[in-house]
Amino acid sequence: MQAFATLFKNLDSTTSTNAKVSALVQYFQIVSPEDALWTIALFTHKRPKRTIKTSLLREWAAQSANIPQWLFEDTYHVVGDLAETIALTVPQATKQSDQSLTTWIEQIKALHKEADKVKQDFILNAWDQLDFASRFLFNKLITGGFRLGVSKKLITKALSKFLEKEETEIAHRLMGDWSPDNTSFEELLIAEGFDKSLSKPYPFFLAYALESSPDELGKPKDWLAEYKWDGIRGQIIKRKGEIFVWSRGEELINDAFPEFQSLADCAADNFVVDGEIIVFNNGKLGSFKDLQSRLGRKKVSKNLLAKLPAQLIVYDLLEWDGKDIRAETQSKRRQRLEESQLANHALITLSESIIFNDWKTLAKIRSEARSHDAEGLMLKAMHTPYQIGRKKGGWWKWKLDPYTIDAVLLYAQRGHGRRSNLYSDYTFAVWNTEGKLVPFAKAYSGLTDAEFREVTKFVNANTLERFGPVRSVKPELVFEVAFEGISYSKRHKSGIALRFPRIHRWRKDKKASEANTLEDLEGLLINKT
Amino acid sequence: MSSEDLLIFTKSGIYCKIADVYIDPWRPVQRAIITHGHSDHARPGSKSYICHSDSVPILKYRLGKSINIRGESFGNTFSVNGVNFSLYPAGHIIGSAQIRVEYRGEVWVVSGDYKVQHDNVCQPFEPITCNTFITESTFGLPVYQWKPLYETCKNISDWWAENAKQKRPTILTAYSLGKAQNILQNIDKSIGPIYCHGAIQKTNQVLMEAGLFDVKTLEVSENTATDYTNALILTPPSGLNSSWSNKFKHAVTGSASGWMMLRGMRRRRNVDKGFVLSDHADWNGLNTAIKATGASRVIVTHGYQDTYTRYLSEQGYQAQSEKTLFEGEQFAIQNQES
Incomplete structure (x- = not known):
């Protein structure tokens, strides 16, 4: 546990990727393969099964710290992290221990069927022999959520360096439903008989935002126009009958989108396509939040698969029949994509090529993109090859400006983690016809830390009521809230739901009475349809 | 809070009606008694100031040489309109004082900001027996528990030596x-x-000229040739992200504050290293200090006042929370000054 605690301290005290990678490499060099494997598992969200309820942990912590339960809960709200709150409040250890990470995990797992009293004795004893960092991590083993700024990508990088293997191979090896209970470090990461070229994706070609008018791009006929979807950029690879789904961050996301495994049935083989992964919700294009709920888990339940089914809107062909065709022009690749008939598969839709003769027509189509649930247009030069990374002149994204509305701050809640002492989660309201404020959106992002501090001061000085961690404040501050989409909703008091609301800017120049109204919001809905 | 009380909280600050004196007023008043020189307690514009004699040079430096100010020594009683005032060490910073207010046998103590750890710089906190104690609560949650000062300072020294x-x-x-x-x-x-x-x-210079401090340091100069590779550079938080700090190439950064106790705060400060070091009382410090006064009534100000007030009530105190414009260590963080 000491080595793991040192690793944690090193990772936590730097924001540099290189420093994190070298801390991980150093760690892998000194720990046992068992500890290394558990560390990889924890950082890729494969924590041991929870054997103790957090409500019990909280009770025991308050008892051990000799403070009332409500005070422990209040403190937890301020700290924003249960494992940390416990580690800080319970008395300092009187004993010492240097059991390994794996030993601790095995003991926690073994508690599964024990009585609460046995669990309690074990926990109190553990707290009494771990120093602060180890105790924090021990609590994390139980409560989960190892958010230590270590992504799967970073782990992949570190292992690639440590084992001197390519990152794509490591990412591929780390894929799937393995656990330290059913594999070993050797078997997972080192064993021979692994075809490393099979899963390898191509670097993504990225678009620049088009800030000026498209007139400057030249003749319309030299450009391919498509809708821009608010999904996840993805590459789907099929080689030797095996399917790999890669995100733009070059993470393997097979587990998040198991339905694409059905591409194994399609006749074509040895191809790579590029496109946008989207999900549907009730037959309509799902929100980005829906997509994230698919991404955020290592195993997607049947329920969720049925509720939020995914599809690929395909727009490029990078490899066909085992041959890399990225050097061919956009128009040629597009033609080959259409001829490939991949879009005949139920999970693949061909991205529509928008027909237009002049930029003015296209501008009009763009302005109506929201009625197609798109966030704007993509423009791709017909002559361009598929390049690596962001290159000017090849691909442009021509997004719509977000909707904006001026709203009044009504409720504020403390943030978590980095923002745990700031009021950073806000609920905003607009005026209804009776002159009352109706809450319509929550937003967490868009202000600078300095602005969050300023709002926090306001909240402290202008609290009207407290509801647990939430405070209602004097309706005084006005913010411009931006969002990407708007729809009717029965679940919300205001009758509307927004897509990706965030704070655009603080309207210090406006009084609460000058904020927008519910009618203004409804007007946006009507204009949309 | 009843209007019969010896001290009341008004728009201008903590007020003693009988003496017509304010303690740490945040608006200009006729007569002010000041606990210590931090800018949320010592505000400009009042007609006259009384503070501990060690605070006099600080207030003159911060509020202007021409202010009307009188220094008092610890333990000395002075009377205003029949109300007896005396100052006792608060252990917060140089010159910081608790204000004892006594009228017809009833005793109130305004503690200002305080800490119970000894820092070898200012006179240590002294518990004063009273009926009503006014306390801060900047770190009034059980997660704030300081390590001994020498341990933290040794950690800072080791870190510096390593850099x-x-x-x-x-x-x-x-x-x-x-x-x-x-x-x-x-x-x-x-x-x-x-x-x-x-x-x-x-600030060091002001304190040294008054004979209150004696550690010699160098000032960062515009001379770009200075070798800082083995130096320790102390700066207020505002200096860190300004062009001022550009001259220290490949520097390692750290922050010393009670807030560094929490991981979220450490990450927000965006420094390489956080040291938990505060001039305020921690959770146990607050509890022992209050107990030692023997007070039956406690008024809780700036900090986690609602939570802490509830806790004190459950411990059998007659506790209440009052709003002030004092902001403890948070003030310094937010405004990146003092």
């Missing part, structure tokens, strides 16, 4: 009045040269 070994300048943020002197007094000064930001250097 110096790697030929990297060490920048540590600390407020110019209080924290800076606390650190300078208690770290190992043999590791390398110590430089200070102008704001800290000037």
